[in-house]
Amino acid sequence: MTLRPRPLAMLACASALALVLGAPAVGSAADAPAGRGLRPAPVITPTPQDIRTRDDRVTVSPTVTLVAGAKADAGALKVTQQALLDAGAHQVVRGEKPVSGRLTVYVGGPGETPQTAGALSDLGIEGPGQLPPEGYVLGVGERRIALSGKDTAGTYYAAQSLRQLLPERKGPGGKVAGAEIRDWPTTSIRGVIEGFYGIPWTHAARLDQLDFYGEHKMNIYVYSPKDDPYLRERWREPYPSAQLAKMRELVERARARHVEFTYALSPGLSVCYSSEADIKALTDKFETVWDLGIRTYAVPLDDISYTKWNCQADQDKWGTGAAAAGAAQAYLLNRVNRDFIATHPGAAPLQMVPTEYYNVTPSPYKKALAEQLDEDVVVEWTGVGVIAPVITVAQAKAARDVFAHPILLWDNYPVNDYVTNRLLLGPYNGRQKGMPAELGSGVTANPMNQAYASKLPLMTVADYMWNDAVYDPRTSWRTAISLYADGDARAEKALRTFSDVNYSSRINAQQAPDLAGEIARFWDAGESADAAALDSALKGLQQAPDVLRERLAEQEFVTDSAPWLDAAEAWGVATRAALRLVGLARDGEGAAAWDQRQRLPALVAAAKSFTYTDLEGRKIPVVVGEGVLDKFTEDAAAEHDRVLGVTGAVKGLTNLPTYQGNTVARMLDGDDSTFFWSNRATATGDHVTVDLRKEREIGRISLAMGKPGSVNDYMRQGVLEYSTDGSSWEQLATFSGKPVVTATAPAGTEARYVRARATAGQTNWLVVREFAVETKDASVTGGPPPAAGSGLRAAADGDVTSVYRAARAPEPDEALQVDLGGAREVLSVTVLRPKGSTAHADVQVRATDGDWRTVGELAGAYRQFTVGGDAVSAVRLLWSEGGSAPQIAEVVVR
Template sequence: MRAFRIPAPLLLGFALGLVIILLLRDWSGGTGGEGDTRAAPHDARPHTDESTPVPTLWPPPRVVRDDRGSVAIGRSVAVRTGDATDPATLDTVVRALRAGGAREIRIGDEPRSGELLVVTDGTSADLDAGSPKGLPKGGYVLAVGHADDAPRVVLAGADRTGTFHAAQTFAQLVRPVGTATARTTLPAVRIRDWPATATRGIVEGFYGTPWTHQERLAQLDFAARWKLNTYLYSPKDDPYLRSRWRDPYPESRLTALRALARRATARHVSFVYALSPGPTVCYSSAADRAALLRKFRQLWDIGVRSYAVPLDDIDITRWNCAADGTTYGHGRAAVARAQADLLNDIQRDFLTPRPEATPLITVPTEYDGTRATDYKTTLASTLSPDITVMWTGPLVVSPTLRTDQAREAARRYAHPVLIWDNYPVNDYTPGNLLLGPYEGRDSGVPGAVAGITANPMNQATASVPALFSLAAYAWHPEAYRPTAALDAGLRLLAAGDRRALTALRAFADLNHASRIDTTPAPKLAALIEAYRRGAPNAKAALRNHLTTLATARDTVPPALRTSAAPWLDATHDWARAALAALALQDGTGTTRSQVRALRDTARSHTVTDWQGRTRTVEVGAGVLDAFVARALG
């Protein structure tokens, strides 16, 4: 995969002069894959003497030049469009302008004297923004400033998706992440931006209760807003994907899939339909191959243009039909040949003849690790070179992922590798929410593979912070800071509500631990340790934090109350038990029996996993419970 040289990251806290030097160097210097970055001269003076600060933008753009001025949106705005402006791009721009105070927005008109002109034709190089020509797919330039004594905004993409991405960044200039109100003035700024890897997205591939239709629509909107461009539909509990894969969809289910495909296409997200025939398919059966293609044709007719055939989580020590043993023989290499035959037929007979289709994606049965095996070697040599292979990293759930491991996987499979990262998915640990940031991945990984997708939790809204941080990483890994990205995701959920944000931060800290970072409740643990040491004001700080946790279920955003109800209830009860334990240690009247009763209530919360087993809800395990136990001991 083509790699691009990245400008040095722009680090907060540098002296202003050094920042300006770096930005000017990055703006004027050629960058691998950028094309011509030379800009035509123009009057770049802002139209006011006051400066509107450039907000923190997500995902972090590659190059941001702050021209230290302001441009008022005004009550009337002219918008000039072109072939690069599709309805979703125009809708994003218009919504942002209306939020910023515009009441009259004229599409296609020339600007009146002193009126803001927004140009979205995808080709303009005004405001020294340079041309987007030569940027990778999805790249764009965006500039806000003053040209010919008039205010102007320019959005130009390397393609239509790039212009759409520029519109999403423009919307953040109007309403920064986590703010309750929009700005009526824009910062004078020039941005040049592009993604680190071609495919970035969400794979709904968990076991257990699938997302609802409305949650999927919301996730598609979320993906589009934060420059994720892929949604792989593979919920294990959709029977028509797995156990009943041969059966056509009934009209009611087909209607929902049609809506998802249309929403995704309109928002520049590739909707990938993933059929999983592995548990029952007979690879040598002409009837099974015909059934699979019939299913794909049914999905094609409703607008699906991207397909996957996952062959994961199946038993390959035996064939599903005797004919496969006769045709292919036995052993893992034989299974790889049979799978490659099936996949190659789909690519050759169904996808290649359709110009609108994207190449097939598969999840091999051996989908993790880099060690050479008979299965991997045979699959690499027999699978069509057009087909993309998904890989979970060195392990099924990988605590870390290094660049050299990603490169070795691409070499081992000898095909484009798309990472299926099993974070923040929690179907294997259903008593826990995983609210820590996406981390433990080298910055060079995105450039070493065809793309990165993340498998989220059954709890859609609770998955947002981690997916938000994944979007930031996949777009610009060199500038990625896990803690800052996670906090921005929490601010996104809070939408400007300070009490909600405080509660979200405390709740996320309580549910921080996972296989990629096993640290439990780091902030709460630090507060408890300070209290034990007798640090000044430590008791009050701990009490305030526990009070925040005890009231979190009433102050977090409503969508999260629904998504994470069992964990919020458990948090409420554990925080009450911890507050009682604190009072017990202070000798302020609480009895041990009262603390024990509160602890027992906190332990009573359960959820049912995808296999029907009852699991205890865990929050702050090893921290909250240990604090209560120590008080009782």
């Protein structure tokens, strides 16, 4: 047979970009005469290995002839038929040969549909004979479409690619640009392991996931839900018939989608490795599900103790220590491998998860396992770390070397059981090209508790698994969003906006990269910034949840994401209010800006109020856009402070990561029941720091660490230090073994920063309930006396969020006085009060001769008084007798 040579102009790379990215290609709408109806080929995902355009095309006819042999894959036929009907065909009929005027579609590889070989030959396309397993060839052109797989799975994957190539129309006549695809996976095992803790997936969600895996060419699903007690706590017990029936349905759905259903039994909590009864119980349990059609089995031994035996017999047989645990586990697994896997023809190689699954460090445990475990057993590994930020070719090779077995990567992304307050919707990232080939087996991804929301990141995982050589995280992420929006442009824009503020994770360092970039451009432009672009982006965030609720085709995503959608909408409101605050302040609209500033805390609190209910029924506040949305509101308030001429609230700093929502700001909130909590153990040099925002005279310092329930989470050895510039530090005191530390700075000591720095590493995390630094600023005296929980100093501490609240109404000639520490030229005095404050006062300044001069009367929440540059040593508010108890947020002297 003579094959038509491929034109040089149709080289794979350029054509693949044209088809995948939607750029005009040869034979596309960009080249067609007006009215011909051609359009650029749609995206195909996962990205094919080799895709080329042709200069011909096909038209979807009212009736389409489907040519398929008796052995043609049923799943491929079903997908192909539905794709043709969705493309506008009125009917698809089976036939043996082409019919004039009709589109003919051939489905099946050489062992399924022999006629397909002739159709490919007529198109000048080579068949799949030289392709790896699961590879396929798809040809479109000259009134025919041919799908030919290396095997039935390959034909099924060809049908999935055809589904994406064909247009969606209500009637026939759609034009499809000619194309030739030769495609195959670079990773042999590709899929998902349902291995998270927390709220489990429903049976319906699992069935839907299996459909999704087939659509995205993933070929394995590992059934390991922690909610199934018959996998862990009650592993010896047989399944009730109703649960077996559900599992059978899952197995059958998986088989129809060319997904290998893997059953993972976890006996480690109670198994006696040397017990013949337990070995038989394990193999008997596998036997009970064999009849369901399950052919792949795993024995996870993760998240258990390997220094404590479950029976004395194991200690008597192997002794103690990690090497003994490795030998015992190898013994159990080898028995399962020989007694069950080897005696069941068609069973896939046994898989196992070691107790040391998270690194490549040589150890006695790994050595024993490597040397004693049967060589055909597959070892699962999570990378360097339980959640590995990066996984490289070198690390994969090291895993192969240290375990001396084929490696199946159990990749803990996008799993969120360790951060149940967050959705992780960013792309699969940090995995080096070529890494899967070094593993020797494949990749499985551990998804979120939210099955439908997991689909976005899992699409990018599937893209990497199939063709890691050309994988680009951001491109794949944008493609996934577009496909999930199902052609709805408004839904796509809203989904990208929502996913952007739920982007960061251990493998995606930046949160909200799109919105953060827009915010950065706004701040970089300074006072001349045009807020329109940023306001448009924030308005998009505010409106995105409603768009998704109304327009997203898969509404289960909305159900999964409900509290995060609510929070995103509220953050849109809060950040737009913060942006308006900046504009008002910069425009000199002092009263309006102050009114806006007072509204902001309630809007932020509302955005933080939405909760997720975990498996124990606890209400967990959800987090959206952490470090971007909240920071923008803080930065907007700081800009208002700058315009006012005040320093702003004291700020907490740390180099330690934060556990869930226990941010460093909580150590400064005056509430001993809230706390900062680190997300790792404290190492030498780690610190928590108080930024006083300007140099101030400091006095007593108090550091309260630890909390009920984790009393040992404190810095065991450290030093208290202060600095004026954040670079050069002076020691105040050392501490050791005490959760509460106090010290007093020498009289006259000035500092902007005060920190506690660890001088030794430890295994415990760090909790700081309160870190208080006494400062001595402008003196505030007089009255009326403050109410409980308030203080006179709050009236002039540089923080407009702290409020002096009087305990009673003023008495005759009572005044609140702010001494400036010496005479200075004053241009103006601004008095800020909480909304609704009505106490009346004369605002007076004291000249150098000691006389008081009235500059105006206090009225309303915001009042600015012109002084004109006179030398002033003090400001006072001379109260009128009676009325309401005074409240002052800040007396600002400029």
